[in-house]
Amino acid sequence: MPRKGGPIQKRPIANVDKVIVVASGKGGVGKSTVALNLAFALALRKNERMNTPLRVGLLDLDIFGPSIPTLMGLRNAGEPALSSGGAILPMTNHGLPCMSMGFLLPSTNSASLEENDNTDTPIVWRGLMVQKAVQQLLFDVDWSKDGNGLDVLVVDMPPGTGDVPLTLGQLVTVDGSVIVSTPQDVALSDVRKGIAMLRKVSVPITGLILNQAYYLCPGCGTGIPRYLFGKPDNFNNVAQKLDVPVLGELPLVEGVSSGADAGYPYVLSSIDAVKSSDGEGGLTWRSNMAQVAEKVAASLWKTS
Ligand SMILES: Nc1ncnc2c1ncn2[C@@H]1O[C@H](COP(=O)(O)OP(=O)(O)O)[C@@H](O)[C@H]1O
Numbered sequence: 001m002p003r004k005g006g007p008i009q010k011r012p013i014a015n016v017d018k019v020i021v022v023a024s025g026k027g028g029v030g031k032s033t034v035a036l037n038l039a040f041a042l043a044l045r046k047n048e049r050m051n052t053p054l055r056v057g058l059l060d061l062d063i064f065g066p067s068i069p070t071l072m073g074l075r076n077a078g079e080p081a082l083s084s085g086g087a088i089l090p091m092t093n094h095g096l097p098c099m100s101m102g103f104l105l106p107s108t109n110s111a112s113l114e115e116n117d118n119t120d121t122p123i124v125w126r127g128l129m130v131q132k133a134v135q136q137l138l139f140d141v142d143w144s145k146d147g148n149g150l151d152v153l154v155v156d157m158p159p160g161t162g163d164v165p166l167t168l169g170q171l172v173t174v175d176g177s178v179i180v181s182t183p184q185d186v187a188l189s190d191v192r193k194g195i196a197m198l199r200k201v202s203v204p205i206t207g208l209i210l211n212q213a214y215y216l217c218p219g220c221g222t223g224i225p226r227y228l229f230g231k232p233d234n235f236n237n238v239a240q241k242l243d244v245p246v247l248g249e250l251p252l253v254e255g256v257s258s259g260a261d262a263g264y265p266y267v268l269s270s271i272d273a274v275k276s277s278d279g280e281g282g283l284t285w286r287s288n289m290a291q292v293a294e295k296v297a298a299s300l301w302k303t304s
């Protein structure tokens with residue numbers, strides 16, 4: 001039976017050329033960390049046609065547990081301004097514009113000593129309200145930047161296969177997706193579900209990232225990876241069976257986590273700082289993330 005008002009029409013996001021989502025079937029696997037660093041790793045690349053740095057934005061669609069304000073160092077940045085046309089203006093730090101439900105919610109945590117800290121506000125929306133919030137974040141944000149708009153918008157998704165990915169897939173054309181997993185079996189079964197869901201809403205799957213794949217102990221001098229959560233064989237088998245490319249493996253690195261808490265993306269830290277605090281693991285993480293960004297850019301603009 002046709003829907004009242006006809007089928008939903010997909011529309012482009014104004015001032016955005018490509019949309020890439022970072023998703024997973026499960027929380028806590030490193031989606032937001034990957035989305036943040038992928039955005040900055042892409043911003044360090046060039047738009048091959050124009051030979052200018054890629055213009056990148058970051059949209060946090062994890063409306064139930066927004067973490068981008070913290071990861072961007074914008075936790076206490078206050079509310080976003082509105083444009084003269086009434087659109088929400090993105091918040092910018094480290095030169096990269098972003099938007100998150102975390103910027104739009106009033107703080108309900110009266111015990112909080114920090115003003116405008118919205119990260120503790122619990123969200124219990126369902127159904128229509130989720131759709132409304134997603135719609136607003138997709139269509140009411142002004143990404144025009146300095147008038148040129150964005151080459152790519154990186155979208156950080158909530159975990160799982162609920163209303164948000166469904167709404168996104170119905171409303172906009174998504175150009176690619178990166179699915180983050182950890183080596184544990186339970187996370188892998190969630191990957192299968194995530195892939196099935198993205199395929200159902202016609203989101204192309206760019207590839208998988210195995211996060212927290214191994215640990216390279218800094219200063220131990222051995223250089224031997226420790227597979228704390230199991231070897232990647234199972235993950236690689238699943239990827240092969242599902243016919244999805246593996247974009248890269250990211251090791252477990254202390255600085256990635258502490259950098260995130262401090263609002264400083266790991267891909268922006270200096271090579272010397274990475275070397276001295278995290279050693280080979282940090283350097284591997286950085287170069288693997290850069291390779292992921294290269295593969296994502298190549299698939300978005302079919303440059304190879
Ligand atoms: N490769 C990594 N090395 C170290 N810590 C990581 C790594 N990936 C993620 N983390 C940490 O794991 C926690 C969960 O990551 P997060 O990106 O918030 O996951 P999700 O968005 O999937 O819920 C965070 O504390 C983050 O800093």
Ligand SMILES: [Mg+2]
Nearest residue numbers: 031032062067
């Ligand atoms: Mg997250």
